[in-house]
Amino acid sequence: MRNILAVAGKELRAYFHSPIAYLVMAVYAVLCGFFFYSFTATYVVQTFRMQAMGGMGMPNMTINDYVIRPLFEGVLSIVLLLVIPLITMRLYAEEKRSGTIELLLTSPVTDFQIIVGKFLGALMLFGTMIVITFAFISTLFIYGNPSAKPLIAQAVGLFLFGASLLALGMWISTFTKNQIIAAVVSFAAFLLIYVLNWVTAYSSGTISHVLSYLSLTTHFDGFAKGVVDLKDLVYYVSVIVLGIFLTARSVEALKGRV
Amino acid sequence: MIEVENLTKRYGPTLAVSDVSFQVQKGEILGFLGPNGAGKTTTMRIITGFLSPTAGRVRVAGIDVAESPIEAKKRLGYLPENPPVYTDMTVNEYLAFVGRIKGVPRGELKKRVTEVSEKCAVADVQHRQIGKLSKGYRQRVGLAQALIHNPEVLILDEPTAGLDPKQIIETRELIKGLAGQHTVILSTHILPEVSKTCQRVVVISKGTVVAMGAPDELTARLQGYGSVLVTVEGPAPDIIGKLQVLPGVNLVEQVESSGTRVTLEVHTEKNQEVRADLARTIVESGWGLIELKSSGMSLEDIFLKLTTKDLGEEVAAHEALPAGGIEAESVN
Numbered sequence: 001m002r003n004i005l006a007v008a009g010k011e012l013r014a015y016f017h018s019p020i021a022y023l024v025m026a027v028y029a030v031l032c033g034f035f036f037y038s039f040t041a042t043y044v045v046q047t048f049r050m051q052a053m054g055g056m057g058m059p060n061m062t063i064n065d066y067v068i069r070p071l072f073e074g075v076l077s078i079v080l081l082l083v084i085p086l087i088t089m090r091l092y093a094e095e096k097r098s099g100t101i102e103l104l105l106t107s108p109v110t111d112f113q114i115i116v117g118k119f120l121g122a123l124m125l126f127g128t129m130i131v132i133t134f135a136f137i138s139t140l141f142i143y144g145n146p147s148a149k150p151l152i153a154q155a156v157g158l159f160l161f162g163a164s165l166l167a168l169g170m171w172i173s174t175f176t177k178n179q180i181i182a183a184v185v186s187f188a189a190f191l192l193i194y195v196l197n198w199v200t201a202y203s204s205g206t207i208s209h210v211l212s213y214l215s216l217t218t219h220f221d222g223f224a225k226g227v228v229d230l231k232d233l234v235y236y237v238s239v240i241v242l243g244i245f246l247t248a249r250s251v252e253a254l255k256g257r258v
Numbered sequence: 259m260i261e262v263e264n265l266t267k268r269y270g271p272t273l274a275v276s277d278v279s280f281q282v283q284k285g286e287i288l289g290f291l292g293p294n295g296a297g298k299t300t301t302m303r304i305i306t307g308f309l310s311p312t313a314g315r316v317r318v319a320g321i322d323v324a325e326s327p328i329e330a331k332k333r334l335g336y337l338p339e340n341p342p343v344y345t346d347m348t349v350n351e352y353l354a355f356v357g358r359i360k361g362v363p364r365g366e367l368k369k370r371v372t373e374v375s376e377k378c379a380v381a382d383v384q385h386r387q388i389g390k391l392s393k394g395y396r397q398r399v400g401l402a403q404a405l406i407h408n409p410e411v412l413i414l415d416e417p418t419a420g421l422d423p424k425q426i427i428e429t430r431e432l433i434k435g436l437a438g439q440h441t442v443i444l445s446t447h448i449l450p451e452v453s454k455t456c457q458r459v460v461v462i463s464k465g466t467v468v469a470m471g472a473p474d475e476l477t478a479r480l481q482g483y484g485s486v487l488v489t490v491e492g493p494a495p496d497i498i499g500k501l502q503v504l505p506g507v508n509l510v511e512q513v514e515s516s517g518t519r520v521t522l523e524v525h526t527e528k529n530q531e532v533r534a535d536l537a538r539t540i541v542e543s544g545w546g547l548i549e550l551k552s553s554g555m556s557l558e559d560i561f562l563k564l565t566t567k568d569l570g571e572e573v574a575a576h577e578a579l580p581a582g583g584i585e586a587e588s589v590n
């Protein structure tokens with residue numbers, strides 16, 4: 001555990017010693033803030049309009065359904081597709097480029113401890129982004145009265161979604177010495193698994209079901225609605241475990257132990 | 259302390275290291291000598307557990323590196339060719355981090371960091387960012403890193419590369435000072451380094467061990483290819499004729515002649531002392547013996563001879579032609 005924390009601490013410090021952490025947080029805060037503002041403004045305009053019309057025959061518009069849910073549904077996950085590669089690109093690529101991988105792999109720590117340490121370090125930086133998201137959302141509590149319950153599911157969902165991408169991005173980072181390559185490949189891979197569920201739009205066989213099930217988006221919708229489904233939970237945990245396992249295999253291969 | 263047995267490493271079809279075996283005794287400094295690309299780094303990486311061998315085994319302090327890597331790594335300090343430093347950390351932060359992952363107890367960490375920074379002369383830059391340090395400092399930070407957990411075994415890959423002459427001498431002294439308490443393997447392609455710091459040398463070329471022994475021993479063993487230079491006042495053909503037939507003499511060649519003086523190179527058989535015989539023969543024949551000296555091979559010659567074997571044999575074959583004698587006659 002001490003080894004894991006030492007590596008996690010090192011990673012976190014590296015993020016904050018370089019511009020990466022600030023850049024990532026700023027990009028996220030700007031995008032998230034703009035989306036949040038747009039949804040809120042739309043909501044406000046719509047509700048005024050409805051009141052002016054007397055609200056006859058109109059459904060009850062809640063903040064949860066018209067601001068928070070669309071924020072999670074689709075929008076934040078897309079921002080993460082862009083931002084997570086920036087976090088994971090350096091995890092192994094930088095160690096390989098600078099030769100510090102030799103230090104890590106010749107230290108009396110297991111590969112697993114290094115991998116989990118790195119993953120935790122990245123996860124902590126990602127955690128700041130969840131905090132930023134909920135800082136925006138918490139302002140709604142000052143001016144309105146949204147329901148707090150779905151927020152828990154949404155937070156868990158965002159966390160698992162991001163953590164899955166982090167694990168896969170870390171794996172991709174083991175293949176190259178070049179951070180830019182790691183970032184580009186990660187982004188492409190994330191985008192692809194993100195849109196995998198599109199196949200259901202034009203196909204309905206077993207394959208399309210499987211592909212749709214594998215898509216990250218399919219399993220995020222439940223969380224965005226405020227529902228924690230065991231199936232979705234299992235899916236994300238599996239992806240995280242898979243990412244860590246693949247990273248371990250890849251690190252083994254680095255040692256010529258194929 | 260370190261046992262390397264029949265180590266082989268293949269990268270696809272390329273054989274990087276082939277059947278390398280050697281042992282290092284406790285407290286010894288072993289020099290790993292070879293041209294670039296000979297397989298030094300690969301061998302060292304296998305010893306440290308960074309790479310796994312295709313075949314063969316390595317034991318460090320009796321522990322098999324492949325079987326219990328963690329236990330073996332606790333006893334190893336390793337300085338790769340490029341010091342493995344995080345450029346965004348300060349020297350202190352870096353050494354503390356390395357100490358933590360190398361298993362230095364929390365209570366001793368601060369003390370160890372101070373100790374190794376002083377030992378490796380990086381204490382004056384302890385709060386500076388490593389990325390802003392010169393190559394010499396980085397190299398010494400790398401060395402400090404290898405020492406932080408006070409390992410029994412130190413593997414140093416070209417520890418003096420990129421240092422200025424003064425730093426090279428300091429680093430050599432530092433490494434020498436480590437012998438005794440630590441067992442050291444250091445690699446280099448710089449020859450004086452070996453004769454100055456190492457008690458034993460393994461010469462490696464194209465992935466195989468071509469020679470092993472103490473620096474003096476190696477020189478002595480190859481002395482056979484060496485020769486005696488003798489300057490005599492007298493008729494060259496007669497002298498060559500007479501010296502050629504002495505026991506232990508392989509070949510006599512004329513190196514230069516000025517007036518009545520000739521300088522001859524007498525190639526001798528392995529481990530044969532012919533200088534006394536040469537001197538007696540020359541003096542008894544009534545010629546003037548001006549100079550007689552053994553032209554022992556330097557480590558450099560041996561190195562070249564061993565690592566460029568094919569070339570060396572070609573040259574030797576060419577020299578073995580009776581050209582020496584004929585040439586000497588035609589000159590006079």
